[in-house]
Amino acid sequence: MRALHAVVISAALLLVAVGHSPGSSAAAAGLRADHFDAGRTWRIVERQLAYGQRPAGSPQLRRLAGTLRRLLPNGRFEPLAGAPGLRNVVGTLPGRRPGIVLGAHYDTLVEPAGFVGANNGAAGSAVVIEAAHALRHVHRPASAREVRFVLFDGEEPSAGLPEESTNFYTAGLRGSRAYVARHPRRTAAMILLDYVGNRGLRLPREGSSTPALWDRLRASARSTGAARFFPGGTGATIVDDHTPFLRAGVPAVDLIDWSYPGHDISDRLDKLSRRSLDAVGETVVELVAGLRG
Numbered sequence: 001m002r003a004l005h006a007v008v009i010s011a012a013l014l015l016v017a018v019g020h021s022p023g024s025s026a027a028a029a030g031l032r033a034d035h036f037d038a039g040r041t042w043r044i045v046e047r048q049l050a051y052g053q054r055p056a057g058s059p060q061l062r063r064l065a066g067t068l069r070r071l072l073p074n075g076r077f078e079p080l081a082g083a084p085g086l087r088n089v090v091g092t093l094p095g096r097r098p099g100i101v102l103g104a105h106y107d108t109l110v111e112p113a114g115f116v117g118a119n120n121g122a123a124g125s126a127v128v129i130e131a132a133h134a135l136r137h138v139h140r141p142a143s144a145r146e147v148r149f150v151l152f153d154g155e156e157p158s159a160g161l162p163e164e165s166t167n168f169y170t171a172g173l174r175g176s177r178a179y180v181a182r183h184p185r186r187t188a189a190m191i192l193l194d195y196v197g198n199r200g201l202r203l204p205r206e207g208s209s210t211p212a213l214w215d216r217l218r219a220s221a222r223s224t225g226a227a228r229f230f231p232g233g234t235g236a237t238i239v240d241d242h243t244p245f246l247r248a249g250v251p252a253v254d255l256i257d258w259s260y261p262g263h264d265i266s267d268r269l270d271k272l273s274r275r276s277l278d279a280v281g282e283t284v285v286e287l288v289a290g291l292r293g
Contacts, residue, residue: 035134035289036281038274044071044126045197045277048106049116049269056107056154056174057085065089065153068106071129072149073136080178083154088175091132091149098188099146100291102284104128105155105175105194105241112265118272120262123197124255125151127281134285145188145292152176152241168239176241180248189213189291190252191284192242195260201276202257203230207237208246209253217253220286226279255280 047067048054054061065087069075072091080086089106104124108117116122132149152175157168169177180187191213196203205214221230235258242252261267 034282035138035285036278037130037134038278038281040133041126041130041277041281042272042274044129045118045122045269045272048122048125049118053113053115054106054108054117054121055110056083056156056158061107061153062087064106065151068125068129068151072132072151078179078182080154080174081181083174083178086153086174088153088179089151090179093132093135093140093147095140095144095146095292097146098186099148100288101148101150101179101187101190101245102128102131102288103150103152103176103179103190103192103241105153106151107153107156107175109156109263110158115263115265116268117262118267118269119195119198119260120267121155123195123272123277124193127193127196127277127284131281131285131288134281135288138285138289140289141293146186147288147292148187150175150179152179155241169243173239173241173244177244180244180250184248187245187248187250190242190245190250191217191287192240192252192254192256193280193284194240194254194256195262196255196257196280197272197277198257198260199271199273199276201229201273201279202259203255203280204233204235206240206242206254206256206258207234208243210246210251213251213253216291217255217283217287220290221279221283224279224282224286226283229276229279230283255284 051060077087106125154174157171245252
């Protein structure tokens with residue numbers, strides 16, 4: 001991702017009241033909701049890191065993709081047009097269209113050598129997978145919207161195309177650009193999870209994120225007791241996997257703690273927090289459950 005000047009994109013969004021279901025096992029994190037299992041999410045992060053560095057197109061990423069596909073409802077691969085060997089992993093809870101997309105990228109940086117991407121890749125992917133598990137068990141009306149859980153391949157540029165010397169939108173974001181091109185008019189709203197698992201997590205609104213959808217997300221955070229992780233104000237504007245959706249006119253938000261050193265080899269498991277994963281997971285489950293109603 002790279003910060004850039006803000007681009008204001010407005011789109012209409014159907015706002016549906018978000019329900020609240022109290023629980024108790026999230027009490028250690030100070031949360032009121034209890035749909036989301038942070039312990040299982042942590043184990044999904046560990047499973048990804050066990051594959052080592054996982055750049056797009058690598059054998060280890062393709063092996064990991066098989067594991068992740070089995071963890072998603074109705075999981076399947078979608079090859080990326082024009083990018084041989086790359087593929088998104090897509091799960092679906094059926095419903096009316098246009099639906100909701102909850103996404104994250106699952107590849108890692110090509111460099112530095114040994115980069116395993118605990119927060120820059122693995123944390124967001126793990127939250128998407130566990131949110132899918134939780135949403136299977138949340139009541140939905142017969143008229144609910146479709147929800148798609150998309151793990152994007154090729155978010156990071158390939159070798160020889162460092163971010164600081166290329167247009168990140170065209171060199172990276174290969175999975176999200178391919179998904180938007182392949183599924184026009186299928187998405188009503190998109191929620192992207194990027195740096196969401198670090199200790200001391202703070203997620204102000206990313207500069208290009210759709211304000212109305214961000215307001216809904218913060219309302220969900222208040223409902224679950226996670227408001228402190230989503231402070232007021234606006235942060236940097238980031239080119240990320242939500243950007244192709246915004247350019248297609250889809251309301252979208254990017255959950256990313258841009259203060260985290262996500263391109264440093266120190267991005268390892270010891271930098272993550274179960275409490276942060278739980279807060280984000282409970283919030284997005286609450287948000288998606290309300291949006292799909």
